Amino acid sequence: xxxxxxxxxxxxxxWELRVYRLPRPVxxxxxxxxxxxxxxxxxxTPAGLVHIIHKYGLLEIHALVGEKCIEVWFxxxxxxxxxxxxxxxxxxxxx
Numbered sequence: 368x369x370x371x372x373x374x375x376x377x378x379x380x381x382w383e384l385r386v387y388r389l390p391r392p393v394x395x396x397x398x399x400x401x402x403x404x405x406x407x408x409x410x411x412t413p414a415g416l417v418h419i420i421h422k423y424g425l426l427e428i429h430a431l432v433g434e435k436c437i438e439v440w441f442x443x444x445x446x447x448x449x450x451x452x453x454x455x456x457x458x459x460x461x462x
Contacts, residue, residue: 370429370436372414382440387453389437389461393430399459401428406412422456438455 370386377384387388398407398418408419412431420428426449441449 370431370434370438372412372417372428372431373422373438374410374417376454377462378421378440378444381443381459383443385439385441387457388438389435389457391431391461392435392454395432398430398432400460401430401456421450425452428453 373386388408392445398420401420401422405421405423408421408435409428410417410419415433418428418430418432420430422428425442427440429440438451441453
């Protein structure tokens with residue numbers, strides 16, 4: 368089931384979408400922590416302001432503050448590494 372702010376168009380051709388359910392809603396602090404040194408982009412949607420975080424060409428996280436899900440676009444050319452990286456990133460905030 369997609370998030371309420373779902374974007375069905377991949378950021379780059381061939382990238383794959385996965386939706387992750389979280390144990391609690393996303394907070395502004397989560398966005399700041401996920402962002403790190405990367406640039407933050409936003410997209411205004413009917414559901415609210417979606418925060419788009421690019422992580423080193425491996426993945427792109429779409430998050431809406433207050434939602435208990437995120438969308439993640441993966442670069443499949445990178446193999447399992449993007450998924451492992453995301454698992455570690457999520458563990459820093461949601462475990």
